[in-house]
Amino acid sequence: MxxxxxxxxxxxxxxxxxxxxxxxxxxxxxxQRIQASAAPTPVRVSExxxxxxxxxxxxxxxxxxxxxxxxFGTDLQATSTRLSEQVSRLTTTxxxxxxxxxxKTLEEVRHVAIQAMxxxxxxxxxxxxxxxxxxxVELAAEKKLLADKFDAKMGDVVSSYISESLGSGVDLGAxxxxxxxSLEAHKEEIRKDLLNGV
Amino acid sequence: xxxxxxxxxxxxxSPALVESVIYDxxxxxxxxxxxxxxxxxGAKVKEEPTHSAETVxxxxxxxxxxxxxxxxxxxxxxxxxxxxxxxxxxxxxxxxNQTQREVLVNWFRTNxxxxxxxxxxxxxxxxxxxVVRTPNxxxxxxxxxxxxxxxxxxxxxxxxx
Numbered sequence: 001m002x003x004x005x006x007x008x009x010x011x012x013x014x015x016x017x018x019x020x021x022x023x024x025x026x027x028x029x030x031x032q033r034i035q036a037s038a039a040p041t042p043v044r045v046s047e048x049x050x051x052x053x054x055x056x057x058x059x060x061x062x063x064x065x066x067x068x069x070x071x072f073g074t075d076l077q078a079t080s081t082r083l084s085e086q087v088s089r090l091t092t093t094x095x096x097x098x099x100x101x102x103x104k105t106l107e108e109v110r111h112v113a114i115q116a117m118x119x120x121x122x123x124x125x126x127x128x129x130x131x132x133x134x135x136x137v138e139l140a141a142e143k144k145l146l147a148d149k150f151d152a153k154m155g156d157v158v159s160s161y162i163s164e165s166l167g168s169g170v171d172l173g174a175x176x177x178x179x180x181x182s183l184e185a186h187k188e189e190i191r192k193d194l195l196n197g198v
Numbered sequence: 199x200x201x202x203x204x205x206x207x208x209x210x211x212s213p214a215l216v217e218s219v220i221y222d223x224x225x226x227x228x229x230x231x232x233x234x235x236x237x238x239x240g241a242k243v244k245e246e247p248t249h250s251a252e253t254v255x256x257x258x259x260x261x262x263x264x265x266x267x268x269x270x271x272x273x274x275x276x277x278x279x280x281x282x283x284x285x286x287x288x289x290x291x292x293x294x295n296q297t298q299r300e301v302l303v304n305w306f307r308t309n310x311x312x313x314x315x316x317x318x319x320x321x322x323x324x325x326x327x328x329v330v331r332t333p334n335x336x337x338x339x340x341x342x343x344x345x346x347x348x349x350x351x352x353x354x355x356x357x358x359x
Contacts, residue, residue: 176301179327183330
């Protein structure tokens with residue numbers, strides 16, 4: 001029994017020792033890894049390799065620069081073309097719109113001017129007609145006045161001539177029939193006037 | 199004697215004749231009154247004044263056969279003075295004689311109004327015809343007026359010649 005206990009105790013002690021050693025080794029390894037990651041070690045390149053790398057890098061850089069320049073030039077050309085087209089289209093549209101507005105305004109002005117001209121023409125025509133009518137009326141009145149004056153003068157001349165010719169040789173007896181006929185013809189007129197006057 | 203019924207005889211046709219008749223009757227009335235006084239006091243009676251034919255006709259028409267009295271003559275005077283008769287003025291180429299005047303007066307009193315006074319004026323420049331002037335209007339029926347009114351005929355005749 002004691003032996004068995006001893007053996008088992010010895011095994012346990014041995015196992016403990018193994019665990020402690022293993023733990024120590026693991027801790028040291030972790031510490032080394034931490035130290036290695038905190039301070040990288042510089043890469044050392046040889047001179048010829050560096051020259052070669054530099055020349056390759058320069059060539060690649062120049063190639064990239066050239067490529068980018070070409071691409072940029074192409075893009076710029078396209079952009080310029082598009083911009084020109086846009087400007088041209090925009091300019092054309094604006095000019096067309098302005099021209100259209102100008103034509104519309106011009107048309108309106110022309111319409112107004114035509115209307116004004118028509119009104120003026122109508123007014124002038126109306127004035128002309130009125131003037132002509134007025135002148136015709138005045139002319140007719142003047143003509144009638146002159147004719148009446150002439151007739152009156154002529155009537156006066158003739159009647160005066162007849163009166164003068166008759167002179168003192170008036171025979172009232174011969175006129176009585178004419179006088180009575182005249183009175184008979186205007187009997188009602190005289191009677192009406194007298195009766196209204198009384 | 200109603201003044202309304204009184205009509206002036208045709209002989210008294212003008213305002214001047216009416217005035218003359220009134221004057222005559224007034225003169226006669228004065229004579230009658232003076233003679234009455236003279237008779238009362240025994241003075242010499244004056245000779246009766248003469249009357250115009252028109253006055254006699256008017257008095258006879260007024261009395262209508264009744265005897266004359268101062269009162270009736272005064273009433274006649276009042277009636278004559280109160281007359282408001284329409285007047286018509288006739289202008290002729292010469293003054294009418296009595297016959298022509300009577301014809302005209304009769305015509306007016308028959309056809310226009312029985313109570314009407316006419317006065318006649320002469321103007322030889324009329325040539326012929328007459329002008330009737332009422333209070334409101336002038337009716338020109340003279341030859342001169344007819345010649346003037348027919349002046350268009352004169353113009354037509356002149357054109358035809």
